[in-house]
Amino acid sequence: KAGVTQTPRYLIKTRGQQVTLSCSPISGHRSVSWYQQTPGQGLQFLFEYFSETQRNKGNFPGRFSGRQFSNSRSEMNVSTLELGDSALYLCASSQESGRALNTEAFFGQGTRLTVV
Amino acid sequence: AQTVTQSQPEMSVQEAETVTLSCTYDTSESNYYLFWYKQPPSRQMILVIRQEAYKQQNATENRFSVNFQKAAKSFSLKISDSQLGDTAMYFCAFMRWMDSNYQLIWGAGTKLIIKP
Numbered sequence: 001k002a003g004v005t006q007t008p009r010y011l012i013k014t015r016g017q018q019v020t021l022s023c024s025p026i027s028g029h030r031s032v033s034w035y036q037q038t039p040g041q042g043l044q045f046l047f048e049y050f051s052e053t054q055r056n057k058g059n060f061p062g063r064f065s066g067r068q069f070s071n072s073r074s075e076m077n078v079s080t081l082e083l084g085d086s087a088l089y090l091c092a093s094s095q096e097s098g099r100a101l102n103t104e105a106f107f108g109q110g111t112r113l114t115v116v
Numbered sequence: 117a118q119t120v121t122q123s124q125p126e127m128s129v130q131e132a133e134t135v136t137l138s139c140t141y142d143t144s145e146s147n148y149y150l151f152w153y154k155q156p157p158s159r160q161m162i163l164v165i166r167q168e169a170y171k172q173q174n175a176t177e178n179r180f181s182v183n184f185q186k187a188a189k190s191f192s193l194k195i196s197d198s199q200l201g202d203t204a205m206y207f208c209a210f211m212r213w214m215d216s217n218y219q220l221i222w223g224a225g226t227k228l229i230i231k232p
Contacts, residue, residue, distance in 0.1 A: 003160075042120075042207060042222035043161075056218060090161060107153075107161035 002027065004093050004108035012114045018079040021111045025072050025093030031055075032074040033105065034066060037088040046089075049074050078113075086115045120210050122223035129198055130231050136183075137193045137226050139208030146170075148212035150191045152182070155225075156204040164206070167191065195228075203230045 005024040013019050025032050033056075034046040045058035049068035068074045072093075078085055089112075092105040119142045129135045141150070152164040167175045167184050174182050179199075183192045195202055208223040 042224045043209075044222075045220055088159065090159075092161070104163055104166070106163075109158060109160045 004091060004106050006089075006091050006108035006111050008111060009109065010112045010114075012116060013081050014116055015081055015083060017081050018077065019081060019113060021076045021078075021089055021091075021113070023074045023076070023091030023093070023108060025074070025091075026106055029093040029095050029106070030072055031094045031096060032068055032072065033092045033094075034074070034076050035090045035092070036060075037090055037110070038086075043090065046076065081115045083115050086113060088112050120208055120221050120223040122206075122208055122226050124226045125224075126227040126229070128229040128231060131198060131200060133198055134194065134196050135198055135228065137195075137206050137208075137228065139191045139193070139223055141189050141191065141208075141210045141221075143189070143210065143212065145212045148210060150182075150184070151209040151211065152180070152191075152193045153207045153209060154202075154204045155207065156201075161207070165193065198230045200230050200232060202228060204228060 004026055007022045023032055031050045033048040035043040036046055037043050046060055046064055047054055047066050048056040052068045063079045066076045088110045090107055090110045092107045094105045121140045123138055148169045150167045154162045154164050165175050165177045165180050165182055167182055174184050179196045181194045205225045205227050207225045209220060211218060211220045
């Protein structure tokens, strides 16, 4: 069974540009969550999509958006990039929504975004 | 505010030794979940162990066990017979369900190095 796949693995963008990251969940998983990881900050929750609907959202500005397709694949978009957006972006998939507290999340290897 | 604190930024032990990673959290909720995740250099976050707050019995998974002290709001991870492959960042996370939504809050992580 293939794991969670995130593309691209590495990305370098310039301030002011926009970027789209992709996440393909494990087959059969309907929930996809996105996290931003920066050194010393742990993981910060961005949002969760379940069956093409945003179910939960963290405290990030509107420049961060996402969507989920009917095949459960998800994309995350960041517009007007800032230097502070440089981070590892992790995607996690699970069978059920995060509302099921005991659902296990499986993570991808992340996309390392560098904004210069 | 809900917080998760991992007071040890970095730890180092010899192979085969036992090591304990600490985690404390702050909440007024009575029902929640606690997790330990491992992030090796490959960057993929892997669930190590999970504890439900209403269960008094400490969770165990092979060489990994937790010491859950609900009154003290402490959730430490013990790794017995440590192996070189245990070298990774370890994150403690707290999840609760509230107001038709869930919150997942992460600690800043502990870097664990197992020396041969």
